[in-house]
Amino acid sequence: MKIWFDLSNSPHINMFHDMIRDLEARGHEVLITCRPLANTIDLLKQRNLEYHVVGEHYGKNLYKKLFGYPIRVNQLRKFLKNKHIDLAVSQSSFHSPVVAKLLGVPSIYTNDNEHAMGNIPCFMFANLVLIPENLPVEKIVKKGGSAKRIKQYPGVKEGIYLWQKGEQIHAARKQNPADNKTIYVRPEPLTAQYYKGGLNFLDSTLEALQDRFSITILPRDKTQLEHYRQSKFSGIRVPDKPMHFDQIAKECSLFIGAGGSMTRELAILGIPTISVYQDELLEVDKFLLEEGIMAHEPNLKPETVEQMIQSLENKEPDLQLMQKGKQAYDLFISEILNYNR
Template structure:
């Protein structure tokens, strides 16, 4: 079977990694396209996946995004028209469902961000829609999803791909010495359509923290990399390439996240996590906060971080979400294989 997957942002690479690995080993062919945005291409290259880059990151204005949408659809159609695709699947690629519909192939779409406007065309044209169990069905219906298309999966999106690594990382963390209090920071998703919060708002906190703790900033794109490699931030580690997830999750004493996916990944895996996201929280974030797996403070102060570190910011690991992730993974795999014609 020939399966098309489209990536338009970094977190989607991790989401599909276990599925791509298993399906490839089973003899299925993956046709992979991606948009050159954030760390997406670097992450794909780390995994040595064959891929085709179609399109680049779009500047954050509604007009430019609207103009870029049909141009990328046309480019995808031109590339895929003779590829004999059996089924298409994506996580948050708003382009894929419409392209698949125009090509006459079934598509599977999943998203856990109820604020993303790109859901509207995606819900309309997708053959099947997957949402996490904590996302209200009424919210996706209001954005145009037909109830008959929607399937809820157990747990949260991050569990779908972290379940194979979860137990191993947790066992490594149990023997780790966190006395050096390594803090990892993920800045805000400044170019995302849904983000309307402040930019570089963590700067003062980082300048205070770096005098007392090892800090690593996991930037999203070139502008952030340029900003945090200025002399004012000397002493802070700013990797040019994305770090392996296992490295961050194993070594992190405290994670401060101004965005979504990586913050939820760390919370799920048992890393003490503080969300400083400036926009309206998603239902999945509220769920993690209610489960006491994550703290949310839109304005985080240096003294608060020190208090968390002094208290070791410890929390229990909710293994039920890891187990649910495995169940959700099987649902996605079965949905794809349903279209196997052999």
């Protein structure tokens, strides 16, 4: 079977890397398309995945996005029309199910962001929509999905690709315990259509903390890279290229995330995490907060960070969602293989 993955944003590489390698090991052929957004291409290179760049990202402006949407759909259709694809698989690629429909190919679509407008055509056209168990089916139906084509998987999305890696990471953390001084920060998704929160709102807190902690900023793009290279952040490390996720997870004492995927990734690994997301929370984030798996401080103050760091001593990680991740992974593989002709 020939399976097309459209990895259109940087979180998708972590999401599907192991699954792609697994499918290839089973004898299936995989074709990957992407676009130059955030750290996507850098991460594909880092993970040694062969890819084809198709189209571009049109920024945060809604009108530019609407203009650019059919352009990339058509670009993907032209690129794939003679590639003899059997199945399309994607996470939050708003183009993939539509392109698959135009090609007469079945598609599997997964998403845990019920607020994103781009989901509407995907929920309408995908043959199968996979969502986490904590996201009500009714919310997807309201956005155009059919209850008959929706299936819920155990746990949360991040568990699907972290269940195996999590064991290795925690073994490494036990051998070299975190020093309660190392903080990693992921800024806000400034180009995302769904994000309506503030920009650079962590600046004063980071300035206040940089002399007391080892802080690393994980910028999403060149705009953020240049912003945090200003002299007022001279005590903060700002890598030129994306850091390997394993390194972050092994040495991180506290993670502060203004976005979604990476924040949840660190949280379900049992690493102390503060979400500072300033827009409406997703159902999956509300679930993590209710379970006490992460904290939410949209107006984070330096003293809150210091208090949380002090409370970490001898705290055991909560790994309940890691156990569900394996079940969810097996479900994804099973659903993909159901389309084997």
